[in-house]
Amino acid sequence: MAAGAASGGSAVTDTYKDARTWLLLPAWLTLTILVAAPVFMMLIYSFLTKEFRGGVIWEFSLAAYDQFFFDRGLFGDDPAKIEWTYILIFWRSIWQAGAATILSLVIGFPTAYFIATRPEKSRPLWVFLITIPYWVNLLIRTVSMKFLLRDQGPLNDFLINIGLIDSPIHIVNTNFAVQLGLFYSYLPFMVLPIYAAVERYNFSLSEAAADLYATKATTLRRILLPAVKPGVIAGCILVFVPSMGSFLAPDLLGGAKNFMIGSLIEEQFKGNAGNWPFGAAASMILMSMVLVLLMFYARQQAKSEKAEG
Amino acid sequence: MATAKSAKFDIKAYRGFKAITLLCLFVLYAPLIVVTIYSFNASASLTNWEGVSFRWYVDVFTGPESGKFKTAALNSFIIAIAAATMATTLATLAATGMVRGGKFKLRSASFGLISLPLMVPEIVTAVATLIFFNAIGFDRGIMTILLAHTAFCVPFAYLPIAARMQGIEDSYEQAAMDLYANKRQAFTKILMPLMMPGIISGFILAFIVSLDDFIITNFVKGAGVETLPTAIFGSVKQGIKPNIMAISTMLLGLSVVMVTISYFVSKADNTK
Numbered sequence: 001m002a003a004g005a006a007s008g009g010s011a012v013t014d015t016y017k018d019a020r021t022w023l024l025l026p027a028w029l030t031l032t033i034l035v036a037a038p039v040f041m042m043l044i045y046s047f048l049t050k051e052f053r054g055g056v057i058w059e060f061s062l063a064a065y066d067q068f069f070f071d072r073g074l075f076g077d078d079p080a081k082i083e084w085t086y087i088l089i090f091w092r093s094i095w096q097a098g099a100a101t102i103l104s105l106v107i108g109f110p111t112a113y114f115i116a117t118r119p120e121k122s123r124p125l126w127v128f129l130i131t132i133p134y135w136v137n138l139l140i141r142t143v144s145m146k147f148l149l150r151d152q153g154p155l156n157d158f159l160i161n162i163g164l165i166d167s168p169i170h171i172v173n174t175n176f177a178v179q180l181g182l183f184y185s186y187l188p189f190m191v192l193p194i195y196a197a198v199e200r201y202n203f204s205l206s207e208a209a210a211d212l213y214a215t216k217a218t219t220l221r222r223i224l225l226p227a228v229k230p231g232v233i234a235g236c237i238l239v240f241v242p243s244m245g246s247f248l249a250p251d252l253l254g255g256a257k258n259f260m261i262g263s264l265i266e267e268q269f270k271g272n273a274g275n276w277p278f279g280a281a282a283s284m285i286l287m288s289m290v291l292v293l294l295m296f297y298a299r300q301q302a303k304s305e306k307a308e309g
Numbered sequence: 310m311a312t313a314k315s316a317k318f319d320i321k322a323y324r325g326f327k328a329i330t331l332l333c334l335f336v337l338y339a340p341l342i343v344v345t346i347y348s349f350n351a352s353a354s355l356t357n358w359e360g361v362s363f364r365w366y367v368d369v370f371t372g373p374e375s376g377k378f379k380t381a382a383l384n385s386f387i388i389a390i391a392a393a394t395m396a397t398t399l400a401t402l403a404a405t406g407m408v409r410g411g412k413f414k415l416r417s418a419s420f421g422l423i424s425l426p427l428m429v430p431e432i433v434t435a436v437a438t439l440i441f442f443n444a445i446g447f448d449r450g451i452m453t454i455l456l457a458h459t460a461f462c463v464p465f466a467y468l469p470i471a472a473r474m475q476g477i478e479d480s481y482e483q484a485a486m487d488l489y490a491n492k493r494q495a496f497t498k499i500l501m502p503l504m505m506p507g508i509i510s511g512f513i514l515a516f517i518v519s520l521d522d523f524i525i526t527n528f529v530k531g532a533g534v535e536t537l538p539t540a541i542f543g544s545v546k547q548g549i550k551p552n553i554m555a556i557s558t559m560l561l562g563l564s565v566v567m568v569t570i571s572y573f574v575s576k577a578d579n580t581k
Contacts, residue, residue: 013479014411016492023406024419027399027463031422034460035434038441042433045440055443107336110329117321128572133337135514135568137521139538140557143545144340147347147554152356154343187337206320216323245430247524252545262432269439269528276440283436290430 039287046280054269056276064281086264086282093260096175096250097243100182101190104239107183108190109232115191116198127195134188142248145181146172149253173255181249182239189238197231198224230304237297241290261286341561348554355549365555372552374544381540385520388455388536393516396462397470400511401504403463404471405496409479426461434461435528442529449531457529458519465518466511469575473507474500510575513567521564 016023046064048056066072071083115126133141148155149171156168171177201224209219225232243249247262254260261282268279347355351362369378403423407416426434438457439449447453481503482495490498501508523538530539537560544553 012407012412012475013409015479015482015486015495016405016409017411019492020406020410020413023402023410027403027423027467028419030399030460031425031463034438034441034456035425035429036422038437039429039433041441041444042437045444107329107333110323110326111333113323114326114330124576129334130337132565132568133341135517135521136341136561136564137523137538137557139521139523139542139545140344140561141340143541143549143553143557144344147355147549148340148343150355154347157356184336184340187333203321210320216320219320220323242430245432247432265432265436266527269436279436280440283433286430287433290428290433294428 042280043284046277046284048277050275050277054274054276061277064275064277067275067278068281068285089259089264090261090285092258093244093262096178096258096260097182097240097246099175100179100186100243101236101240103179103183104187104190105232105236108187108235109194112191112194112231112235113198116195116201123199127192130191131188133184138185138248141184142181142252145177145184146252149177149180172253173257175254175258177253178250178258178260181253182243182246185246185249186239186242189242190235193231193234193238194228195231197228201227230300233300234297237293241293244290245286344554345558345561348551348558350551353551355551365551366559368552369555369559374552377535377540378537378556381535381537384451384454384535385537388451388458389516389519391455392458392462392519393466393512395459396515397466397508397512399459400463400466400470400515401508404467404474405500408471408474409482409500423467424464427464431524435525438525439528449529450534453529453531454526454534454536457525458522461522461525462515462518466515468511469514469571470504470507470511473504473575477503506574506577510571513571513574517564517567520560 045056047060047062049059049061049063051057067083068086069083070080072078072080111130115123115130118126147153150156151168151170151172155171156165159165160168171180205223205227206219209223210216214222244260245262246260247266250258250260251263251266265279265282265286268274268276268282347358348365349361349363350358351364352359369375400423403419407419429437434457438453442449442453477500481499485495485499486492521538522536523542526536527539527542530536535543537556541553541556544550
């Protein structure tokens with residue numbers, strides 16, 4: 001028997017080396033056919049001509065990307081100007097996702113830090129408490145948020161009853177409601193990597209800083225933050241990426257004025273009114289932006305792994 | 310927490326971090342708790358509280374919309390069970406190949422492929438899958454939802470299973486094979502039972518992800534086919550109604566119970 005290298009503690013062993021291809025084949029095929037190939041197909045569709053009842057005509061065309069970036073007037077024969085509509089929708093998505101990321105960081109960092117400095121036995125329970133809501137249906141969470149924040153909702157009722165305000169604060173259908181919804185959707189993605197980083201942090205560094213008369217604020221800023229930076233960057237990217245392409249939070253909490261990329265894409269495929277190549281092109285642009293961020297993230301992770309040896 | 314007991318404790322603790330953590334938990338749970346409470350409201354209006362009643366739970370099962378919800382729930386559960394079963398099977402085999410297959414060239418590419426659904430934004434996966442089924446002329450319906458969910462659930466099942474397998478030393482299989490078990494027997498009789506906690510928690514996570522999915526389902530479902538999330542979304546678009554809160558509370562409870570089971574199962578150590 002060749003496969004007997006008894007390397008007890010090592011994570012990857014080779015008992016089933018001979019069967020490897022057969023073991024991996026079903027997953028390879030499933031994900032290639034149902035995820036990778038479709039993404040490639042979407043790239044092709046973004047260069048096809050639109051069919052007016054939804055779907056495409058198999059004829060090469062740059063119309064989708066042209067429509068995204070340029071305005072050629074009602075009949076398409078004016079000199080091309082920059083089309084701001086869709087760029088602005090992307091810009092708003094980036095801005096909203098950025099604000100939600102900052103909100104998650106401001107709340108998530110102290111939370112992750114607090115959990116990581118609990119006694120070792122109680123940490124998993126704290127982490128569990130943070131992640132439970134994530135596993136509740138996103139639609140239900142978003143609807144619950146909307147219900148709570150409505151003008152006649154329990155939050156406004158409560159604030160009026162205790163006399164803090166006279167008339168309801170309008171929260172639903174504002175930018176802030178969308179940011180709150182995104183924060184609510186993806187917070188665990190911020191907390192978990194920061195928690196992992198703080199848990200690995202060597203607190204004797206903070207002690208050394210304190211011995212040298214650094215204040216707590218200085219220690220936090222100059223010693224702790226640089227040490228856990230990879231975790232913070234990971235958290236920010238993991239919140240930012242899904243926020244940018246989200247559909248439910250802007251749709252349910254934002255209303256028509258706070259249109260984001262997700263809604264723009266969804267509209268192109270709804271019923272017979274849409275424009276499939278345009279939707280495919282918008283999806284490609286969104287995915288390219290995400291891929292750039294993920295590559296940056298992968299490089300950061302590789303760097304920090306190297307630094308740790 | 311004014312005075313710290315030791316210098317070490319003092320260095321770790323930052324004033325206000327505990328308050329922020331509690332605020333964080335409050336924000337996470339308040340909407341869920343409020344909806345749960347209001348689902349027991351006897352009133353037909355959302356604003357007034359008129360006492361505790363199971364009226365809206367009865368309405369979900371017998372009211373005017375009950376037929377729609379029953380069909381949707383049946384679809385949801387059939388799809389979730391089938392998709393989670395297939396995804397867990399694929400993930401278990403793949404994890405064995407990855408964790409027990411030695412080092413090989415395509416290892417990181419394979420991992421990238423398995424985690425692809427987590428990296429591509431969900432709405433992009435949804436659009437791509439719709440386009441794919443359209444291009445190959447596959448009619449949209451329960452089957453397309455099932456296929457899309459299976460692929461999307463693979464990484465959710467894979468991660469806990471692979472993590473579990475990495476924690477099991479290969480000395481167990483090796484010992485079995487020293488006692489003349491063949492590789493298949495070593496897998497089914499030794500490795501599989503040891504991995505069961507990982508497999509169960511992988512299955513549960515895949516099941517919840519499928520049951521909860523809205524965006525992909527919304528794109529690949531055919532006209533007239535509904536799952537619970539798409540049916541709920543359709544209702545909510547016309548305004549939040551009390552029966553929606555009752556359904557939401559039931560689904561919410563189901564998710565919490567299943568995640569709790571998954572948490573305790575994955576913590577269980579059966580290698581001793």
